[in-house]
Amino acid sequence: MEKTVGEQTVGIALLGTGVVGRGVIDILAQQRDLLRSRTGLTIEVRSRVCRDPSKYEDDETGIKATTNIADAIGDPKTGIVVEVMGGIDAPRHAISAALAAGKHVVTANKALLAAHGAELFELAKKHGVSIAFEASCGGGIPIIDALTRGLVANRIDALIGIINGTCNFILTQMAQNGWTYADALKEAQRIGFAEADPTMDVSGRDSAQKLAILATLAFNQQVSETDIALTGIDTLKAEDLQFVDDLGYVIKLLGIGERVEGQLALRVHPTLVHKGDLMSDVSGGFNAISVYGHAIGHQFFYGRGAGQTPTASAVVADILGVAMGTIPHAFERLNVFHGRLKKARALPADQMESRFYLRATTQDTPGVLAGMTQALARHGISIAAVHQPEIAAGTKHVPIVVTTHKASEGAMQKALAEIDAMKSVQAPTVFLRILERPAEFG
Amino acid sequence: MEKTVGEQTVGIALLGTGVVGRGVIDILAQQRDLLRSRTGLTIEVRSRVCRDPSKYEDDETGIKATTNIADAIGDPKTGIVVEVMGGIDAPRHAISAALAAGKHVVTANKALLAAHGAELFELAKKHGVSIAFEASCGGGIPIIDALTRGLVANRIDALIGIINGTCNFILTQMAQNGWTYADALKEAQRIGFAEADPTMDVSGRDSAQKLAILATLAFNQQVSETDIALTGIDTLKAEDLQFVDDLGYVIKLLGIGERVEGQLALRVHPTLVHKGDLMSDVSGGFNAISVYGHAIGHQFFYGRGAGQTPTASAVVADILGVAMGTIPHAFERLNVFHGRLKKARALPADQMESRFYLRATTQDTPGVLAGMTQALARHGISIAAVHQPEIAAGTKHVPIVVTTHKASEGAMQKALAEIDAMKSVQAPTVFLRILERPAEFG
Numbered sequence: 001m002e003k004t005v006g007e008q009t010v011g012i013a014l015l016g017t018g019v020v021g022r023g024v025i026d027i028l029a030q031q032r033d034l035l036r037s038r039t040g041l042t043i044e045v046r047s048r049v050c051r052d053p054s055k056y057e058d059d060e061t062g063i064k065a066t067t068n069i070a071d072a073i074g075d076p077k078t079g080i081v082v083e084v085m086g087g088i089d090a091p092r093h094a095i096s097a098a099l100a101a102g103k104h105v106v107t108a109n110k111a112l113l114a115a116h117g118a119e120l121f122e123l124a125k126k127h128g129v130s131i132a133f134e135a136s137c138g139g140g141i142p143i144i145d146a147l148t149r150g151l152v153a154n155r156i157d158a159l160i161g162i163i164n165g166t167c168n169f170i171l172t173q174m175a176q177n178g179w180t181y182a183d184a185l186k187e188a189q190r191i192g193f194a195e196a197d198p199t200m201d202v203s204g205r206d207s208a209q210k211l212a213i214l215a216t217l218a219f220n221q222q223v224s225e226t227d228i229a230l231t232g233i234d235t236l237k238a239e240d241l242q243f244v245d246d247l248g249y250v251i252k253l254l255g256i257g258e259r260v261e262g263q264l265a266l267r268v269h270p271t272l273v274h275k276g277d278l279m280s281d282v283s284g285g286f287n288a289i290s291v292y293g294h295a296i297g298h299q300f301f302y303g304r305g306a307g308q309t310p311t312a313s314a315v316v317a318d319i320l321g322v323a324m325g326t327i328p329h330a331f332e333r334l335n336v337f338h339g340r341l342k343k344a345r346a347l348p349a350d351q352m353e354s355r356f357y358l359r360a361t362t363q364d365t366p367g368v369l370a371g372m373t374q375a376l377a378r379h380g381i382s383i384a385a386v387h388q389p390e391i392a393a394g395t396k397h398v399p400i401v402v403t404t405h406k407a408s409e410g411a412m413q414k415a416l417a418e419i420d421a422m423k424s425v426q427a428p429t430v431f432l433r434i435l436e437r438p439a440e441f442g
Numbered sequence: 443m444e445k446t447v448g449e450q451t452v453g454i455a456l457l458g459t460g461v462v463g464r465g466v467i468d469i470l471a472q473q474r475d476l477l478r479s480r481t482g483l484t485i486e487v488r489s490r491v492c493r494d495p496s497k498y499e500d501d502e503t504g505i506k507a508t509t510n511i512a513d514a515i516g517d518p519k520t521g522i523v524v525e526v527m528g529g530i531d532a533p534r535h536a537i538s539a540a541l542a543a544g545k546h547v548v549t550a551n552k553a554l555l556a557a558h559g560a561e562l563f564e565l566a567k568k569h570g571v572s573i574a575f576e577a578s579c580g581g582g583i584p585i586i587d588a589l590t591r592g593l594v595a596n597r598i599d600a601l602i603g604i605i606n607g608t609c610n611f612i613l614t615q616m617a618q619n620g621w622t623y624a625d626a627l628k629e630a631q632r633i634g635f636a637e638a639d640p641t642m643d644v645s646g647r648d649s650a651q652k653l654a655i656l657a658t659l660a661f662n663q664q665v666s667e668t669d670i671a672l673t674g675i676d677t678l679k680a681e682d683l684q685f686v687d688d689l690g691y692v693i694k695l696l697g698i699g700e701r702v703e704g705q706l707a708l709r710v711h712p713t714l715v716h717k718g719d720l721m722s723d724v725s726g727g728f729n730a731i732s733v734y735g736h737a738i739g740h741q742f743f744y745g746r747g748a749g750q751t752p753t754a755s756a757v758v759a760d761i762l763g764v765a766m767g768t769i770p771h772a773f774e775r776l777n778v779f780h781g782r783l784k785k786a787r788a789l790p791a792d793q794m795e796s797r798f799y800l801r802a803t804t805q806d807t808p809g810v811l812a813g814m815t816q817a818l819a820r821h822g823i824s825i826a827a828v829h830q831p832e833i834a835a836g837t838k839h840v841p842i843v844v845t846t847h848k849a850s851e852g853a854m855q856k857a858l859a860e861i862d863a864m865k866s867v868q869a870p871t872v873f874l875r876i877l878e879r880p881a882e883f884g
Binding site for chain 1: 465469473476477479480481482483576581582583584587588591592593594595596597662718720723735736737738739740741742743744745746751752754755756758759762763766767768771772775776777778883
């Protein structure tokens with residue numbers, strides 16, 4: 001790929017022809033004039049690699065469809081290989097081949113980068129090419145660009161994000177319609193917001209993979225998915241969404257990374273977010289990321305975290321950034337990527353601190369609340385509020401809701417074990433964390 | 443400036459030693475190791491240009507203080523000239539000299555860029571150097587980076603922003619404390635949030651200058667300050683903040699740019715923002731910018747729009763981006779800057795449309811409301827809601843609050859003239875616009 005300025009055509013190979021691949025083709029075709037007028041570049045999709053080329057025989061784009069990855073990568077007029085196939089093994093192989101052939105790579109594949117980022121980034125460096133991956137986190141939000149360039153002057157102290165649109169959609173449906181998790185999931189699947197097997201999303205693993213990528217860039221330590229304490233949304237109960245609503249909160253699946261005394265506290269879990277917080281207004285498929293920097297204080301990015309054109313927007317921006325030379329330039333210089341950093345010093349999960357929400361299911365007998373509060377006190381956990389709703393006479397099980405001040409996970413686990421061992425408590429007691437925002441300029 | 447990768451020292455000249463200049467020096471000194479580990483770069487402040495170098499005789503930084511701009515620019519070890527002096531004529535002269543000497547320029551000066559951007563950007567192009575100006579809009583928010591790079595794949599359809607922290611601080615004080623404009627301004631001046639002469643901020647001109655810069659990048663047409671219809675906050679009445687609060691709104695000074703049938707509607711005015719809108723939660727000195735792109739839909743950026751370290755964060759990011767070569771690379775290729783674009787086709791102010799809030803001060807006589815509604819109807823303006831509070835018997839003047847559906851400014855001006863001509867109305871009737879967000883993917 002030449003780097004002369006002026007009108008220039010750059011060829012790309014598109015690996016994968018799913019929703020995002022189609023979005024990339026559409027933007028490149030429909031905004032051809034706009035993109036050329038802005039950048040002087042015309043991006044030519046030289047080939048699309050797919051399983052069944054016969055599907056595209058009548059395709060109006062005229063783009064060559066092929067099953068042959070090696071040919072697509074080897075095409076001398078292809079300077080950039082765009083991977084939107086998903087999965088791990090096949091794209092890992094394809095991207096390695098592309099890098100080895102001296103082709104720049106654009107990928108949206110967070111699972112791959114979280115698992116094999118270090119290896120791929122080193123390979124890219126070795127062959128003097130770049131990997132661009134804006135679309136891997138936060139859909140169309142240019143958060144990777146922000147962390148690596150716009151906010152580069154900051155020591156980042158914390159990063160808090162809603163980074164999985166599927167979970168946020170499900171939680172929004174549960175909160176707004178009073179639905180169970182199962183019903184909200186069914187609706188998400190019906191409208192194509194969740195996959196048939198939703199495990200990667202609802203277990204929180206997808207969020208953890210994205211957090212691993214973002215935290216690596218933010219904190220300049222190599223964060224792996226296994227460094228991250230993980231709780232999904234699949235065990236949430238509709239009644240807790242109702243209780244937290246009464247307390248002035250909504251539940252969001254948050255990915256959180258924070259510096260804690262020389263270590264990183266890294267976790268993904270359903271979290272109570274106060275209704276006065278910007279994050280509480282992030283509904284449906286939207287994503288949002290709060291970044292705390294020593295110089296900027298709090299900064300907040302909001303946008304569509306998934307979907308055909310928002311994700312394709314990030315892929316096309318990467319293609320243009322690579323073709324213009326700006327991304328290769330930054331990639332060559334910046335020492336913020338997996339493979340150039342020390343492994344993260346992750347804080348053990350039991351030492352992480354937060355405020356907690358507990359809901360115990362109890363028999364309506366004297367001394368239950370006393371027993372619970374004593375168990376918390378024994379482990380140094382101080383209570384912020386207690387809520388025990390009046391119930392109809394004769395009801396067997398009474399919920400007791402307690403919120404606490406800051407406590408460690410370890411202390412809370414011990415207190416919970418004691419609470420659940422009480423005769424009058426029906427185990428397990430539900431517990432969730434409450435978001436406390438870090439101090440700005442802290 | 444060499445472009446080899448690896449450890450490298452880049453010299454800068456700092457023109458201006460005010461709040462932001464001090465912030466730049468502090469970040470470069472305090473985060474020296476962090477910035478070097480990320481970028482391989484050490485930024486050396488070779489000279490600071492100021493009026494009175496004797497002030498810095500005992501300065502612990504040891505940076506040379508001088509009054510001689512030409513010397514500072516001419517220093518062969520200085521590759522980047524950083525202008526944070528403010529004003530128009532002196533920085534225009536200094537930046538021109540720097541560009542002519544083949545030095546890259548980083549500036550935070552929106553007033554200068556709005557007035558003379560075209561000339562300076564052409565000069566930079568001519569001499570093969572770049573101008574970086576992230577700090578000119580939105581403080582530490584990397585909005586210019588987003589518009590020019592992260593969102594480059596989008597046709598931008600609308601941009602809506604709170605882009606003046608001083609006005610937002612004043613409006614927040616008025617809303618939260620029930621203060622008058624004068625009292626809120628006094629408080630803003632007392633704590634250093636407003637200048638002794640606050641005209642540039644409170645008149646909306648500062649917002650208009652920033653909107654001119656952002657709209658040029660977003661819409662790829664050369665927008666001047668004079669293309670923008672302007673109303674400041676200095677005539678706002680405390681009672682209107684109270685009335686809009688009752689209606690479920692807050693008032694924010696918004697800069698708005700929208701594509702309207704091949705033209706650009708460009709305006710800055712106090713605007714009613716519904717309390718359910720993310721923008722309504724932007725308080726105090728914070729800024730926020732909503733961007734609507736054809737591929738991303740709605741995206742929202744929030745952060746500190748002013749202040750020493752947030753603004754310095756953007757300046758330092760620009761310094762590093764220039765020193766790394768990424769900004770010069772993008773600057774050379776992107777045709778989105780003043781001086782490379784056609785003049786904006788600005789929609790005349792009387793053709794701009796919005797919903798309106800009116801507050802008439804009337805005598806409590808029969809037929810007043812009928813007269814008002816008839817005047818609106820004659821100009822095709824349809825009423826959304828009417829609010830006439832009950833008042834104590836004997837009160838002379840009765841407020842009548844009306845909100846309307848969408849109407850043109852021209853029609854509204856005519857209706858208002860007729861309303862103010864009514865005997866029972868005490869002119870002038872207050873009118874404000876109500877934010878209606880554009881449809882996503884519209």
